[in-house]
Amino acid sequence: MADYTLHCFAQSGNSYKPALMLALCGADWEPRFVEFFKGASRTPEYRALNVMGEVPLLEHAGHKLSQSGVILDYLAEALGTYGPSNDIERREILRWTLFDNHKFTSYTATLRYLRCYVPNTDPAVTAMFRTRAEAAWKVLDDHLTGREWVAARRPTIADFSLAGYVYWPDEIGVDWKDYPHIRDWAARIAALPGWKHPYDLMPGHPLAGWNIPGEK
Amino acid sequence: MADYTLHCFAQSGNSYKPALMLALCGADWEPRFVEFFKGASRTPEYRALNVMGEVPLLEHAGHKLSQSGVILDYLAEALGTYGPSNDIERREILRWTLFDNHKFTSYTATLRYLRCYVPNTDPAVTAMFRTRAEAAWKVLDDHLTGREWVAARRPTIADFSLAGYVYWPDEIGVDWKDYPHIRDWAARIAALPGWKHPYDLMPGHPLAGWNIPGEK
Numbered sequence: 058m059a060d061y062t063l064h065c066f067a068q069s070g071n072s073y074k075p076a077l078m079l080a081l082c083g084a085d086w087e088p089r090f091v092e093f094f095k096g097a098s099r100t101p102e103y104r105a106l107n108v109m110g111e112v113p114l115l116e117h118a119g120h121k122l123s124q125s126g127v128i129l130d131y132l133a134e135a136l137g138t139y140g141p142s143n144d145i146e147r148r149e150i151l152r153w154t155l156f157d158n159h160k161f162t163s164y165t166a167t168l169r170y171l172r173c174y175v176p177n178t179d180p181a182v183t184a185m186f187r188t189r190a191e192a193a194w195k196v197l198d199d200h201l202t203g204r205e206w207v208a209a210r211r212p213t214i215a216d217f218s219l220a221g222y223v224y225w226p227d228e229i230g231v232d233w234k235d236y237p238h239i240r241d242w243a244a245r246i247a248a249l250p251g252w253k254h255p256y257d258l259m260p261g262h263p264l265a266g267w268n269i270p271g272e273k
Numbered sequence: 274m275a276d277y278t279l280h281c282f283a284q285s286g287n288s289y290k291p292a293l294m295l296a297l298c299g300a301d302w303e304p305r306f307v308e309f310f311k312g313a314s315r316t317p318e319y320r321a322l323n324v325m326g327e328v329p330l331l332e333h334a335g336h337k338l339s340q341s342g343v344i345l346d347y348l349a350e351a352l353g354t355y356g357p358s359n360d361i362e363r364r365e366i367l368r369w370t371l372f373d374n375h376k377f378t379s380y381t382a383t384l385r386y387l388r389c390y391v392p393n394t395d396p397a398v399t400a401m402f403r404t405r406a407e408a409a410w411k412v413l414d415d416h417l418t419g420r421e422w423v424a425a426r427r428p429t430i431a432d433f434s435l436a437g438y439v440y441w442p443d444e445i446g447v448d449w450k451d452y453p454h455i456r457d458w459a460a461r462i463a464a465l466p467g468w469k470h471p472y473d474l475m476p477g478h479p480l481a482g483w484n485i486p487g488e489k
Contacts, residue, residue: 108412108415108416109372109412110412122364122368123368124367124368124371124372125371126367126371127364127367127368127371130364130367131364148338148343148346148347151340151342151343151346152338152339152340152343154371155340155341155342155343155370155371155374156325156340158371158374158375159374159375159378159379162375163375163379179395179397179398181395181397181398182395182397182398182401185398196324196325196326199324200324
């Protein structure tokens, strides 16, 4: 059995955040496939593991951890890298992790979900999430102007949190050339030794019948 | 000049989180009114203070802090209370603060915003946020079954984060009797010495022309 077990599935950008961290660190880990699209995360058994009913979930040394931001924080400490080196960095990492959870990932992930997985979504709903996602992309693009990394002069877990969904531009319906600082930052992350695309790192892709229908 | 200056406005539940913390701690603080509804948080001057363009913003001892979760973390340390007492509590506080930012506050605040401040919102949009908010309320209600406080055996900043919007049931369009553990937990917070309703703690209410139109 591996040191770290990550309950995850390929289409989950929130799972990708800790999976990427584990891959970049060369940790001894294994994915445990959650059949999200068959309702596995909504069962009483899964709720008993995590009342929030969310993926990912990390098991390590008897601990069960949920929320990608908590898992990243835990891994930074356990693996001794990509974490803060002082209190100011710690709060800057927290600030961008919260912004990511509240807006950047939240709106981006929902936009992608509506585009790719929900048939016949009301166009007004998709449009609202697109508007909000674009505003969040603009904030990060502005922040990355003249910066290589989000929260320090080196990559940190804040970068990996924000990177959860950025490698699916077709599914989101964005061309990152319109946000050139995000494009360049995503390429810097992808150049780190050990990087893999989410679909190459976690199980469950392709989904039967999956396609990219786009927006109406 | 007070020790702490909080840029805020009465209708902002995200501002209420640190305002409540400051009030409960009896800190020497003053609000600085942000005329959000006149676009004050979207000006270049405000963006220079906070690239995220968000309220609240805390100024203290030369620091400028944004993101309510970061401000709460900072205040717990500076004021020496309502914070974690060990690493497990720290991660449990972080877990619920992230859930709050991602889902509980996010969907609740947007639902209220659409109901109270946006004329002629498409009913499909409001319905989507209501469905998501209700799912988040259910998660917290389940978690609070048999618990007095969210993340420890005493109130912490995780409680104050999640409480940001709960004292506006009419504006949200909820009767907390349908979520009795949330109702009782909100009453426990309201019984803490120094507690005030957001409209009694921050400037700018009532807004001219403000009402509660409800949902279509």
